[in-house]
Amino acid sequence: MEYPTEEKDVRRPDLIVPFQEPAPRSDGGEFQTTLASTLPMAAIFMRNRYIGWAAVVFSVQTWLGESEETKRSNSSPGYFSVGMSLMSLIVTYLPLFLPPASNLQQGSATGAPAPAPA
8 A cells, every 4th residue: 555645734724713712710719719828727726737738838839820810809919828827837836846834844754743732
């Protein structure tokens, strides 16, 4: 079987449709913004480090994915949510560096307890 050396172009110029960029969806941004502002508060209240790290990731994604319309419609810029999530991470790790005062008064777990008053 012989193949032709010159291929025939079967595309029709009258059927060509120019590309039109689709309109951005507005519902996805709302959910991400809500999640980026809610997760830091949940991490602070629950003192959960994993939620704090998730808050940092979501807030950075939301900040980097901001469009011009989102910047105009939101009352606070995206870097505020990043700052809030970093603060929530600091709060969750704070007991490692500054132990609560109630633990200091009771003594250590390995030592003898303080004498009880008579």
